[in-house]
Amino acid sequence: MMRRVCALLFSLLLGGCALYGAEGSHRYLVTQQFVIDGPGLKLWVPLPLESGYQKASDLAVEGNFERKAVNADSTYGAQMLHLAFAPQQKHNTATVRFTVEVHDRKADFNRSGVKASTEELAPYRAGSEHIRIDGVVKAYAERITTGETDDLQKARRIYDWTVQNMFRDPKTRGCGLGDAYQSLESGYLGGKCADVSAVFVALLRAAGIPAREVFGIRVAKSKYSKAYGVKSADITTAQHCRAEFYIEGTGWIPADPADVTKLILVEGLDRDSERVKAEAERQFGNWEMNWFAYNSARDFVLTPAPVQFPLSIFSYPYAERGDEPLDYYSPKNFTYTITVKELP
């Protein structure tokens, strides 16, 4: 099992290195603070993905916990810190710090010769509870890609359809449920980044193209729009989901259709305006790294397994007191804060 995870991480690292050069590099110091009352607390904290475009270091953990461990899940390689507090302890504290160095990503669509292993791609071809690729999803994918045989062009059609038809609903809680089947079956195409990315990814997989959401968090201002960045050092609620798809020979290609829908809402733009068209073009194949990635895991089991499982999305800290999960969408009740400082 461990060998499989190591192989996956290694191939991700090589794939990323081979595909993307650094246009801009940034280093961020991220601090997460937890002050949680109540006995029987167990906490799982997402840690940054290791990839060619991103490297984490200097993990430091302090607090009055009894046990700590850094684990990775066996399917997606999602990195996590697990803290267990003494069963009768009523006041629990933890501070988690790490540094993450990131490089802007720009896909080279003319690149060839990249080949990922069947094992690496397998989870990103398959469906899951929230990323079903049958029924209505399959029907939409076939309709959108009718007559097209080239995978990159199919992906572009699906991207354009997603940007044209989905919209950001600011009332959505957190990043959204990310239930692609429900979105397409209900016909309600509003949501936030996890919803938009889930539909994009599910349609791609249904069209036979490996794809994955990439859950992470925004850490800085954007040079392109206020819609894409954070306003302050407090990034507690700045989680954001992007997406990638895999083209044989070219490798993993970054995209962010969800941020195009956010741009439209935040800047009050017309979907057919030149600005939106230009940004949609840029977001296909580029990631501005004022954000870093945690993982691409969906519908999986944390390590060690909590009482309640599986977990749909792991971009928020997860905690249980006894058998009850704390509300990760409500950091004030949970209680946690996440802050960031850009390093020279």
Add this chain to the structure above:
Amino acid sequence: MRPLLLLGLPLWLWGETLSLYEVPKMHCPLCTVAVKKSLKALDGVHRAEVRLNTKEARVWHDDALSNAALSEAISKTGYEGILVSREPIEAP
């Protein structure tokens, strides 16, 4: 001691029942919190245990509490609760 005896009196008089519900549309850990909270808010519910992996809710409650009331409590959270079994619990 006396308050404990008084609290136990209703159980002795009317007995306790364990009802098992399937809640198939629960999809995330927070769904279990909502279902458990709604069940525990009912008078006559002693304990509730909800699990996401099995999509089941176990409720220990007064005999007198009806399936309709328990189902209604689950449906208030937006999920349908399907009664699987309802068994009286033998006193120890």
